[in-house]
Amino acid sequence: MEALATGFTAILQPMVLLYLMGGLLMGALFGALPGLTATMGVALLTPITFWLNAEEGMAMLLGIYCGAIPAGGVPALLLNIPGTPASIAASWDGYPLSQRGEAGLALGINSVFGFIGQVTSVLFLAIAAFPIASFSLRFGPPEYFALALFGISLMAGVSGNQMAKGMLSGMLGLLVSTIGLDPMMAVARFTFGQAEFYDGIAFVPVMIGLFGVGEVFHQMLTDGASARVGSSPATPPAVLGRVLPDWAAWKRMLVPGAIGSGVGTVVGAIPAAGGDIAAVICWEQTRRLSRKPEEFGKGSIEGLAASTTACNSAIGGAMTTMLTLGIPGDAPSAILIGALLIHGVQPGPLLFRDNPALVYSIIGLMVLAALLIAVLGVVAARPLAAALRVPKPWLWTAILLLSVVGSYALSNAITDVWVMLAAGLLGLAFRWLQIPLGPLVLGLILGPMMESNLRRALILSRGDWESIFLRPIVAFLVVAALLSLVWPLIQRYRSGRKPRDPLPGPGESGG
Amino acid sequence: MKRRTFLAVSGVVPAVFGSCARQARPYPGRDIKLVVQAAPGGLSDTVSRVIASQMEPSLGVPVVCENKPGAAGALAFSFVSRKPADGYTLGHAPVELAILKTLGYTSVTPETVDPLCLVSKTRPVLVVRAASDAASFPALVDALRKRPGYYIAGNSGTGSIWHLNTLLMEQALQLKLVHVPFGGSSASITNLMGGHIDLAVMGVGEALPQIRAGSLRALAVFDVDRTPLLAETPSVAELGHSFGAVAWSGFFAPKGIPDEARQRLQPAFRAAFDSALFQEVCQERAMEPVYLDSQEFSQFARQQAAFFATRVPSLLGVGA
Numbered sequence: 001m002e003a004l005a006t007g008f009t010a011i012l013q014p015m016v017l018l019y020l021m022g023g024l025l026m027g028a029l030f031g032a033l034p035g036l037t038a039t040m041g042v043a044l045l046t047p048i049t050f051w052l053n054a055e056e057g058m059a060m061l062l063g064i065y066c067g068a069i070p071a072g073g074v075p076a077l078l079l080n081i082p083g084t085p086a087s088i089a090a091s092w093d094g095y096p097l098s099q100r101g102e103a104g105l106a107l108g109i110n111s112v113f114g115f116i117g118q119v120t121s122v123l124f125l126a127i128a129a130f131p132i133a134s135f136s137l138r139f140g141p142p143e144y145f146a147l148a149l150f151g152i153s154l155m156a157g158v159s160g161n162q163m164a165k166g167m168l169s170g171m172l173g174l175l176v177s178t179i180g181l182d183p184m185m186a187v188a189r190f191t192f193g194q195a196e197f198y199d200g201i202a203f204v205p206v207m208i209g210l211f212g213v214g215e216v217f218h219q220m221l222t223d224g225a226s227a228r229v230g231s232s233p234a235t236p237p238a239v240l241g242r243v244l245p246d247w248a249a250w251k252r253m254l255v256p257g258a259i260g261s262g263v264g265t266v267v268g269a270i271p272a273a274g275g276d277i278a279a280v281i282c283w284e285q286t287r288r289l290s291r292k293p294e295e296f297g298k299g300s301i302e303g304l305a306a307s308t309t310a311c312n313s314a315i316g317g318a319m320t321t322m323l324t325l326g327i328p329g330d331a332p333s334a335i336l337i338g339a340l341l342i343h344g345v346q347p348g349p350l351l352f353r354d355n356p357a358l359v360y361s362i363i364g365l366m367v368l369a370a371l372l373i374a375v376l377g378v379v380a381a382r383p384l385a386a387a388l389r390v391p392k393p394w395l396w397t398a399i400l401l402l403s404v405v406g407s408y409a410l411s412n413a414i415t416d417v418w419v420m421l422a423a424g425l426l427g428l429a430f431r432w433l434q435i436p437l438g439p440l441v442l443g444l445i446l447g448p449m450m451e452s453n454l455r456r457a458l459i460l461s462r463g464d465w466e467s468i469f470l471r472p473i474v475a476f477l478v479v480a481a482l483l484s485l486v487w488p489l490i491q492r493y494r495s496g497r498k499p500r501d502p503l504p505g506p507g508e509s510g511g
Numbered sequence: 512m513k514r515r516t517f518l519a520v521s522g523v524v525p526a527v528f529g530s531c532a533r534q535a536r537p538y539p540g541r542d543i544k545l546v547v548q549a550a551p552g553g554l555s556d557t558v559s560r561v562i563a564s565q566m567e568p569s570l571g572v573p574v575v576c577e578n579k580p581g582a583a584g585a586l587a588f589s590f591v592s593r594k595p596a597d598g599y600t601l602g603h604a605p606v607e608l609a610i611l612k613t614l615g616y617t618s619v620t621p622e623t624v625d626p627l628c629l630v631s632k633t634r635p636v637l638v639v640r641a642a643s644d645a646a647s648f649p650a651l652v653d654a655l656r657k658r659p660g661y662y663i664a665g666n667s668g669t670g671s672i673w674h675l676n677t678l679l680m681e682q683a684l685q686l687k688l689v690h691v692p693f694g695g696s697s698a699s700i701t702n703l704m705g706g707h708i709d710l711a712v713m714g715v716g717e718a719l720p721q722i723r724a725g726s727l728r729a730l731a732v733f734d735v736d737r738t739p740l741l742a743e744t745p746s747v748a749e750l751g752h753s754f755g756a757v758a759w760s761g762f763f764a765p766k767g768i769p770d771e772a773r774q775r776l777q778p779a780f781r782a783a784f785d786s787a788l789f790q791e792v793c794q795e796r797a798m799e800p801v802y803l804d805s806q807e808f809s810q811f812a813r814q815q816a817a818f819f820a821t822r823v824p825s826l827l828g829v830g831a
Binding site for chain 2: 039040042043044046050137138139140141181183184185186195196198199271325326327328334335338341342344346347348350411412413452456459460462
């Protein structure tokens with residue numbers, strides 16, 4: 001109890017709060033701009049904290065981390081460009097929702113459920129840090145392979161009713177993910193001898209191109225004529241809608257929020273699996289449990305609540321593994337370890353024994369950061385949503401500019417800009433052909449994880465497949481993967497047998 | 512964002528317009544760019560940013576770091592070596608500068624650039640789980656000999672410096688291990704602690720936190736003497752072996768920079784090396800500060816390149 005009091009009083013100081021606020025604002029900027037990620041924000045501002053004391057430096061860095069993830073949802077909801085990879089799933093429901101004239105509600109859910117996700121995951125950290133962390137250690141190569149396999153099996157669900165096209169898109173993502181040096185023997189594959197492609201096709205430029213630039217190209221070609229006239233019918237409805245959800249909406253989002261918090265925390269705690277994967281998994285699971293699965297991908301508030309809570313609760317999960325074991329749960333927390341070491345803080349089991357006050361300081365700072373960014377998000381919802389009322393040609397120009405700068409800034413490579421533009425053209429073609437984009441990104445993110453860990457698992461088991469699949473976590477995940485592939489077929493079979501059901505329209509457009 | 516745009520713009524603008532204005536003022540007349548071959552946040556990035564910030568007082572101009580990660584550093588090495596040798600573009604030089612040509616990633620070697628100085632080194636250490644039966648290095652070697660092809664060694668990627676160290680040990684002691692490449696040393700640590708692999712070789716700094724926390728045990732440092740960071744852990748030389756290759760961190764410029772620039776850079780690097788901040792960062796991140804000036808570093812880097820050129824082909828089983 002004494003440690004608790006010391007920990008909390010250490011952070012309730014004007015300078016600490018000021019640095020926390022500064023970090024939050026910087027984080028919000030890094031998160032909201034596509035191509036600039038939370039990882040980059042933490043990394044670039046770490047040197048600045050060398051000159052601060054431990055509490056101030058931690059406040060600033062945690063502020064960046066906690067601020068960037070919810071802020072990444074803003075461009076995802078308003079412009080269909082995820083600001084950070086964590087917001088990919090949020091754009092699937094958030095963008096249709098704001099297109100429907102409920103941008104305010106979308107931003108409100110993003111803030112409120114972002115807060116719920118961050119706070120519940122931090123509470124998990126406070127209560128169950130060690131069990132969660134030691135569970136995450138049981139993940140060896142076979143388990144990572146099974147997790148990736150499970151993620152890939154979600155392609156079927158993410159494709160909506162365009163099953164075959166979705167699979168095609170996902171397979172293309174898997175194929176593209178094989179470009180580069182192979183993860184085991186470092187043999188170059190499909191690189192045409194260009195060292196630029198040795199590390200593979202970076203998925204952030206692909207994501208910016210597919211979702212952002214592809215959408216801009218599409219709108220230019222479809223709305224171009226009306227936008228050029230200058231009369232403003234092409235601008236979306238000026239109605240912002242309510243920002244905070246009403247009671248009926250709350251009731252619908254309660255279960256998705258709870259699933260998002262739980263699953264997000266656990267996935268976040270597993271090293272190398274972060275908010276992006278957590279959000280996709282939760283979105284799909286919630287869709288399956290929902291009474292209205294057909295709304296998912298078309299502006300479902302349940303879908304948005306699930307993905308938002310999940311990507312935000314991954315923060316607490318990642319911090320749990322980092323603080324208890326000294327092992328990063330994701331990329332930003334890997335850099336946080338380095339920064340904490342500079343301040344003489346050694347994350348690991350001994351931290352809880354030797355310096356519990358500091359752990360409480362970190363927990364307090366994270367709760368405070370979650371609260372501040374949520375309030376900021378709700379207050380800023382109206383001005384932010386005004387971005388939608390900007391004449392479209394201006395908006396397109398701004399998005400294209402940001403996309404080019406963002407893809408270049410990722411690793412200061414012009415190749416990434418070309419990759420982004422090529423992905424933009426691909427995104428345009430996919431929109432015309434009504435091929436869903438989600439599976440492609442899923443394949444690109446999970447492909448390398450699945451391949452390298454399967455090969456590692458086979459080295460460890462000396463080529464024995466059976467012993468891989470008999471491991472409990474692997475068996476569980478593989479069965480879950482099979483179910484999620486077969487489930488849509490069962491559903492179709494069942495609905496086909498029900499005579500009362502009206503005939504479904506064959507040509508509904510998918511997400 | 513502001514900083515990143517600034518970095519992006521400051522990279523482009525001087526490159527385009529700066530070349531016309533050159534020669535006008537004594538060196539350094541404008542910003543110096545320091546290209547880092549790794550992503551923000553890692554050791555290379557930290558060393559470069561600290562050294563850059565501590566060079567600014569003696570040079571009187573900003574030294575701006577730019578990250579160009581990719582192909583284990585080959586992209587950054589090629590990028591810097593193609594820049595004009597005017598002293599306004601410098602690069603961070605890790606041990607990979609001496610390895611990558613042999614792996615076929617780039618044609619750049621210490622011979623084709625001007626090495627400027629070396630500031631730190633990181634020694635390899637062999638670690639096992641704290642619960643492992645192997646209490647000492649000789650005990651481990653006995654166990655490894657008894658069951659060839661049974662024990663699993665994690666490494667941070669095929670052809671990486673820690674993988675090469677594992678192979679050097681395997682060759683010198685005539686062992687047979689199963690090698691599993693991971694994305695980096697932190698994944699090796701996780702898999703060691705989870706009991707998925709048996710041993711791993713990594714940088715002392717990477718393993719030190721877990722060694723101190725008691726979850727990993729250090730058995731031997733692959734060098735001629737002990738490191739002050741792990742005073743209890745024997746070096747392989749003490750145990751009667753001679754193998755190992757340390758990792759290091761230095762700086763280089765494109766071949767043929769003017770003497771004027773070299774004479775201004777030399778003391779600036781030295782002052783940055785001596786700065787309290789750099790020494791403190793070395794302490795915290797468990798690197799050993801070692802200074803070699805441009806002549807000593809050139810000689811050292813060439814020896815290293817020659818060493819890797821003769822050893823790597825047989826270690827990795829690739830055609831020389």
